[in-house]
Amino acid sequence: MTEAQEKKVGIISCSGEERVEGTISRVATRLVLEKLRPNETVTICLPLFLAGGREEREFARDYPTITVDGCDKKCAKIATERYSGKPTSSILVTDILKNYQCPLSSRRKLNDATLTVTRKVAERIAEEVDEVLRHRR
Amino acid sequence: MKVVTGKKKVIIIPCSGIGKAFGSISRDATYEVTENLRKDTTETLCLALLVSGDEKSLQLIRNNKCITVDGCPLQCAKKNVELAGGNLAANLRVVDAYKENRNLKPRNVTFLDPDGQQMALKLAEKIAEKVDDLLVEQ
Numbered sequence: 455m456t457e458a459q460e461k462k463v464g465i466i467s468c469s470g471e472e473r474v475e476g477t478i479s480r481v482a483t484r485l486v487l488e489k490l491r492p493n494e495t496v497t498i499c500l501p502l503f504l505a506g507g508r509e510e511r512e513f514a515r516d517y518p519t520i521t522v523d524g525c526d527k528k529c530a531k532i533a534t535e536r537y538s539g540k541p542t543s544s545i546l547v548t549d550i551l552k553n554y555q556c557p558l559s560s561r562r563k564l565n566d567a568t569l570t571v572t573r574k575v576a577e578r579i580a581e582e583v584d585e586v587l588r589h590r591r
Numbered sequence: 592m593k594v595v596t597g598k599k600k601v602i603i604i605p606c607s608g609i610g611k612a613f614g615s616i617s618r619d620a621t622y623e624v625t626e627n628l629r630k631d632t633t634e635t636l637c638l639a640l641l642v643s644g645d646e647k648s649l650q651l652i653r654n655n656k657c658i659t660v661d662g663c664p665l666q667c668a669k670k671n672v673e674l675a676g677g678n679l680a681a682n683l684r685v686v687d688a689y690k691e692n693r694n695l696k697p698r699n700v701t702f703l704d705p706d707g708q709q710m711a712l713k714l715a716e717k718i719a720e721k722v723d724d725l726l727v728e729q
Contacts, residue, residue, distance in 0.1 A: 467609060468637065468639045469607030469609075469637050469638045469639040470637055470639065471605060471607070471618060471621065471635050471636065471637050471638065472635065472636060472637045472640075473637075476637060480609055481701055481702075483609065484609065484700060484701040485701065488700075488701065497609055497610065498610075499606070499607050499608050499609055499610060499614065499667060500607055500638075500639050500642060501606065501607050501638050501639065501642050501667035501668065501670075501671050502665065502667055503642065504642055504667075504670065504671055504674055505665055505666065505667040505670035505671055505674075506665060506667075527640060527643070527645065528643075529637065529639035529640050529642065529643040529645075530639060532643040532644075533639060533642045533643045536643070536644075537642075561622070562619065562622040562626065
């Protein structure tokens, strides 16, 4: 493992095109990558495990990885375990949403209330990134 | 996910691209078709669910014609539908929409900017035309 890989955490989001929780999962992951922990995180498109090459399939072996799933089918966790490697940690969006009484928006465009809980999910992912990095030092 | 029974539908499967604007355009174009342009004759499904081996998703793509919409040359949606034995009828690529609309410069990934939204609408029209062709064939 390179020094750069030791300092980075991989985040793999479910694609979740069918449900708003999938959109929350993706957007929260992007918020972590772009704003909350841009220097500590990397990602990969989940379907690349099968469509890509060896490099993609070794993602979870190369990086400590957090999976983020929108629903209890846990596609990101299952596919990562099956095709890449055991994730270090797994987050389920619906578990976090239980703490917030929020009518969710459509899956295509998040309204303000849904965006607010999406930011909470992003903060939870960022905390997990910090925790993973703390254990690696 | 609704499993189609009786009259068949066309399944639109976008790539799950999370790293570039093209993946977001692929998804938004798919929503435009399945929620507005051809909402009675099309459906979408989670590509990740297919990748994880979900049996209902496998049946859905094997029993209905599929259009994949890929954001980048790696063509994850097309390859995964083929690997799963799906009934792949057409593959559209965001890069082709980009070539046909060079005045549009989509940049944002998380939330599509106006150029990205415009490109998604143009791509959606192409997908809808393809849906019509496939339904006539049926």
